[in-house]
Amino acid sequence: DAGVTQSPTHLIKTRGQQVTLRCSPKSGHDTVSWYQQALGQGPQFIFQYYEEEERQRGNFPDRFSGHQFPNYSSELNVNALLLGDSALYLCASSLPGGGSYNEQFFGPGTRLTVL
Amino acid sequence: GENVEQHPSTLSVQEGDSAVIKCTYSDSASNYFPWYKQELGKRPQLIIDIRSNVGEKKDQRIAVTLNKTAKHFSLHITETQPEDSAVYFCAGQGSNTGKLIFGQGTTLQVKP
Numbered sequence: 001d002a003g004v005t006q007s008p009t010h011l012i013k014t015r016g017q018q019v020t021l022r023c024s025p026k027s028g029h030d031t032v033s034w035y036q037q038a039l040g041q042g043p044q045f046i047f048q049y050y051e052e053e054e055r056q057r058g059n060f061p062d063r064f065s066g067h068q069f070p071n072y073s074s075e076l077n078v079n080a081l082l083l084g085d086s087a088l089y090l091c092a093s094s095l096p097g098g099g100s101y102n103e104q105f106f107g108p109g110t111r112l113t114v115l
Numbered sequence: 116g117e118n119v120e121q122h123p124s125t126l127s128v129q130e131g132d133s134a135v136i137k138c139t140y141s142d143s144a145s146n147y148f149p150w151y152k153q154e155l156g157k158r159p160q161l162i163i164d165i166r167s168n169v170g171e172k173k174d175q176r177i178a179v180t181l182n183k184t185a186k187h188f189s190l191h192i193t194e195t196q197p198e199d200s201a202v203y204f205c206a207g208q209g210s211n212t213g214k215l216i217f218g219q220g221t222t223l224q225v226k227p
Contacts, residue, residue, distance in 0.1 A: 004158075031213060033213055033214075033215075035215075040220075041219060041220070042119075042121075042204050042206075042217030042218055042219050042220050043159065043204070043215070043217050044217070045214045045215060045216070048213045048214065050213075055213070056212060056213060056214050058214065090158065090159070092215075094213060102213070103149065103161055103164065104149075104161075104213070104215060105161075106151075106158040106159045106160070107158060108157070108158045109158060
């Protein structure tokens, strides 16, 4: 049983560019959450997708958008990249419904560097 | 707003000693509190969690306590081993929300 997978592993972009990160949830999970983890910090919640809709959003600008597909996989898109967007982007999946009490399983992350 | 404070930021102990990490939360609606261990360059992995209807939970050398009145919870690791060295994150989650609010992390170093 594959756990949460993410691609790519590493990515280097320049300011102003756009990036798309991908996540496949753990088998049996239908809810996907995205987090940004800056170096030396705890993960910060970006948004959560359930039933192909954004269900909840953290304090991130509209440059951050996402999508969930019918097979529950998800994409995170970031437009007009800034140097401050450099971070580890983590995807986490959870059991159906994704409500409270459901453990979130994290993927290995995508390390984004913006030059 | 929602916030989770975690202390200390770094902790160094001798192998075999105990380690305690403390967190406080601001959202009184929080009802689920997981602890994650993150080794360098790896994903966060859940090591233990506690729900608001329980005051204490133990799993072998790891235990977590929760004081809802004071809005704080703690991680206790006994008989520490070098492989316990990592960054530990506490988190809180409110009811009817999938959003985890993380603390700033504690870097634990266990010296052999």
